[in-house]
Amino acid sequence: MHPLLPDRPPRRALAPLHPLRRLREAWQRRRFEHALRQLGQPIRIELREDAQAYTVLAWLPGADKGDIEVALDGNRVRIVAAARIAQAQHLGDSQLRRERYAGRRLRVLRLPQQIDAASARAEYRHGVLELVLPKAGPPPALVPVR
Template identity: 45%
Template sequence: MSNISRYDPFSMESVPDLFHGLFRPLRATSSVNGQAASIRIDVTEDEAAFTVKAEMPGVDRKDIDVKIDGNLVSIAAKVERGGELKEGERVVRRERYAGSVSRAFTLAAEIDDEKASAQYKDGVLTLALPKRAASASKRIEIN
């Protein structure tokens, strides 16, 4: 037979479980030694375009992949750190991340991917993303 228990609507026992993780910061998808590996971005907008600046220090230009699909922008990169040790050396602590990182975000308007451009200099990827011209509304005749 099952045990019957009395429900107390004013009980505070389950409150910690309810808010578990609510105030904990969001985690990036990859981490090393507790340090989150992520791409930090700044996005600015004017009437004609968005400008995205992404910090990607130590990444080779050929290892960066940028994709645009409507108003979705995806940035991915493979981060490699030189692991060469001189003879007699040993690693005491390694905190620099090596692996892959990615970031995807949506913008308020669709991007004209034909006119979009990218530049990578001094560890900063700069994307110039012109907005797609709004199409004129078309009236449809009802038969």
């Protein structure tokens, strides 16, 4: 082999000089930082009410079904979900960098009326947790104001 030529293949020799490499690394870093910001925010919910029940939709992207916990106590609903993100950057067979985050997200709701916990239902599909929470007993009486 000629003494002025590198010992490694040409593609590997030019990889650090590739013009889009820094752009790609910045984009991957931004995606990871965006995901961390999303995890730091409270769980987004949508609450609907009809005469018989409350329906809660909670957005939990990336959560596993087994990592979601729902606790009901009177008129209080507590949703806890584990959150994990892992990112690795590779170049060939060597690993350059690995970042990981693990934490928990929590949301507590207080509803205007007691909930029948025995007949409550929960379903998790496509990153959305749907809770159907039937109301317990008659609605509170309203006193008319004259």
